[in-house]
Amino acid sequence: MADKRKTNSEKKQKSQAATLKEVICRLGRYRIFLVFSILLATVSVALTLYIPKLTGHAVDYVIGKGKVNFPGVIQVMIQIGVCTLITALAQWLMNVCNNKMTYQMVQDIRNEAFDKIEQLPLKYIDGHPYGEVVSRVIADVDQFSDGLLMGFTQLFTGIATIIGTFCFMLSVNVSITFVVVLITPVSFFVANFIAKRTFRMFRLQSEIRGEQTGLIDEMIGNQKVVQAFGRGEDVTERFDEVNKRLQEASLRATFFSSITNPATRFVNSLVYTGVGITGAFAVVRGAMSVGQLSSFLSYANQYTKPFNEISGVVTEFQNAIACAQRVFTLIDEEPQIPEPEHAVHLTDIDGNVKVEDVSFSYLPGQHLIEDFNLEVKPGQRIAIVGPTGCGKTTLINLLMRFYDVNAGSIKVEDIDIREMTRKSLRTGYGMVLQETWLKTGTIRENIAMGRPDATEEEIVEAAKASHIHNYIRRLPKGYDTWITEDGGGLSQGQKQLLCIARVMLCRPPMLILDEATSSIDTRTEIKIQQAFAKLMEGRTTFIVAHRLSTIREADVILVMKDGKIIEQGNHEVLMKKEGFYHHLYESQFSM
Known part of the structure; x- marks a missing residue:
């Protein structure tokens, strides 16, 4: 209640x-x-x-x-x-x-x-x-x-x-x-x-x-x-x-x-x-x-x-x-923690991310993430896997500073994210979530949400890269078709493709993909993965995935359990260890 x-x-x-x-x-x-x-x-x-x-x-x-x-x-x-x-x-x-x-x-x-x-x-x-x-x-x-x-x-x-x-x-x-x-x-x-x-x-x-x-x-x-x-x-x-x-x-x-x-x-x-x-x-x-x-x-x-x-x-x-x-x-509610008076406006982002001794919990006394450490180099693809409730999405919330850590620090380009403006931090990330969100407006406005000044050619190019252009072209008013926040007659997959097109248009230096292709058919998913692979080149990328087949090419796979990293390495290394990741992987493909 x-x-x-x-x-x-x-x-x-x-x-x-x-x-x-x-x-x-x-x-x-x-x-x-x-x-x-x-x-x-x-x-x-x-x-x-x-x-x-x-x-x-x-x-x-x-x-x-x-x-x-x-x-x-x-x-x-x-x-x-x-x-x-x-x-x-x-x-x-x-x-x-x-x-x-x-x-x-x-x-x-x-x-x-x-x-x-x-x-x-x-x-x-x-x-x-x-x-x-x-x-x-x-x-x-x-x-x-x-x-x-x-x-x-x-x-x-x-x-x-x-x-x-x-x-x-x-x-x-x-x-x-x-x-x-x-x-x-x-x-x-x-x-x-x-x-x-x-x-x-x-x-x-x-x-x-x-x-x-x-x-x-x-x-x-x-x-x-x-x-x-x-x-x-x-x-x-x-x-x-x-x-x-x-x-x-x-x-x-x-x-x-x-x-x-x-x-x-x-x-x-x-x-x-x-x-x-x-x-x-x-x-x-x-x-x-x-x-x-x-x-x-x-x-x-x-x-x-x-x-x-x-x-x-x-x-x-x-x-x-x-x-x-x-x-x-x-x-009169307490607002979020204000930014420092001389907060850094992050501009040149290579993709260096460092998580040091981070602890976090949503409720006092209920520990979720404890003593979490991670160092990500520019251009690395970091996959995060683990059972439900292990802290995968929480880690994303902390990286984006939707929540502040209780202890420790998260740094981007060796600067504590609490010392920089939230807008510049979040502009540095392109995020595609499993839960799609569209605003009431035209399809063009939805794609260009992150870049309102984008040209028509750039919008179309982003739509083509996300494989939604052909569907938009068949609509009565094309890119000027009006949709509501629930997407109107769009399927869940089509809504997700529009959200992917937003990221394709912005081309941010870092990416967060949280089950980004969960609602897309297998054939389109393969094409999207190819487009993502091109987009991820040279960009630090965090991938949250339940389907382990989609992260085999990740540079580093973090296996989380109870808020901690229990295994770390690429797919081949983790499979040879025959540990928790091996058990998760085999359980998905032994059916």
């Missing part, structure tokens, strides 16, 4: 206060929009609150039957119309500022999250479901933006309305204003009581949603395997279990958050009733006019209304902060 694979840093989630503080700090980058939004909210609220006062004047102009001051009423109506138009314009501009501020901030957060994913060590990516990471960058940020936009739209306006109506009510009648002020704080207590309990529920909802996204991504990406092994029902049951937990968490979060609005509305109704009763007695005593009471009732209603909106914002904001917490936790 995803939650079992979380790192200790993730388990120590940012607190709600820390997350809120980070959101506020990020808002500081857009203070110009924030200032304009507050000013426009103030203008909008001030004019909105001025309208009830004008309405009160209009009511007082209606003195009685046949005693209506029509010029005064008309003048008030014009003023109300002007105020309404200016208010509408101010609200529109305020929404523009809020949208600009919100989505610019969301864009920056997504960029930071994606950049952090590029900087994270490979162990983080290996230890988390891809869908769960995607959920943080996409779904959680969307939820955060929705809550943030609601907050900007209603929070500023609501606070300005509360302050404005309080001032207007004081100008009408001080004693009744205090009746309103004494009752309304109850809304805050109710909203605060509920908000504290909904944050934890919204955070749980967000975590389960990420787990569900990870499960869906995993199942869609491996649907053929699921169906081939008849695990459809099991997967469905597993999805139902996660979906049920999400439904329960969402229901609890929504239920508690939905209590907020009715509770605050009940308090607001008490306020309105109190104003109506005390105001009626004031009119009877002659302390205020009917028009003033009309204005005051309108103000009392507008004074309490923001409490409903703010309570709704607070509830939605709990969800937004819970989602932001997960995104910021990703952004």
Whole structure:
């Protein structure tokens, strides 16, 4: 399960206060929009609150039957119309500022999250479901933006309305204003009581949603395997279990958050009733006019209304902060070890590789590679063989510095790879893996991934060398044929040939071939091996192979077992020893 694979840093989630503080700090980058939004909210609220006062004047102009001051009423109506138009314009501009501020901030957060994913060590990516990471960058940020936009739209306006109506009510009648002020704080207590309990529920909802996204991504990406092994029902049951937990968490979060609005509305109704009763007695005593009471009732209603909106914002904001917490936790993850300030940019590579006393393990206490030593001369072909789990692929990861060694060192051209830039190191290798990866784009773009500036002739030449040119030529759009990341209609072998074409085009000084021809038919494999043989001339090459027939011509064969080299030599020497390699070789050809 995803939650079992979380790192200790993730388990120590940012607190709600820390997350809120980070959101506020990020808002500081857009203070110009924030200032304009507050000013426009103030203008909008001030004019909105001025309208009830004008309405009160209009009511007082209606003195009685046949005693209506029509010029005064008309003048008030014009003023109300002007105020309404200016208010509408101010609200529109305020929404523009809020949208600009919100989505610019969301864009920056997504960029930071994606950049952090590029900087994270490979162990983080290996230890988390891809869908769960995607959920943080996409779904959680969307939820955060929705809550943030609601907050900007209603929070500023609501606070300005509360302050404005309080001032207007004081100008009408001080004693009744205090009746309103004494009752309304109850809304805050109710909203605060509920908000504290909904944050934890919204955070749980967000975590389960990420787990569900990870499960869906995993199942869609491996649907053929699921169906081939008849695990459809099991997967469905597993999805139902996660979906049920999400439904329960969402229901609890929504239920508690939905209590907020009715509770605050009940308090607001008490306020309105109190104003109506005390105001009626004031009119009877002659302390205020009917028009003033009309204005005051309108103000009392507008004074309490923001409490409903703010309570709704607070509830939605709990969800937004819970989602932001997960995104910021990703952004705050420790990146891969930074490169030294004066890291060497490797340019002239002959192919000297030296591995000295290297020890490495993925998990503390579980030793994998110990005291590993290897010296490779330029142009040598080094084959690495051994049983599953002996450390072959791990060695490749260390050579490419996808992982850093726990002890010892790996040197290229007598320079520790930790003292050089990762980009220059990895550019020095051409790598073909058993697992193919293609990007969404044209076939031409996929072949030229390592050399975007390659000419058409060079791309075609590389495709011919990898024996994929004839197939590409038969496609409707040839090299401009669009394919998706899973290769679309390409077979596994054809996808692997495209990956080989990439390396053929780059012609790097060193090669890593990890079961590079595992998905290719025997006839094509022979041709590819011939092309590889030509490509490997003068290049240091590391070959990971399970089929020992493909490495008989290697200069040095490293036989690994339990993370150590137990035998070393060429094919003839190792066969004469009649050791572990001899046993592996005979077991493959004695069937």
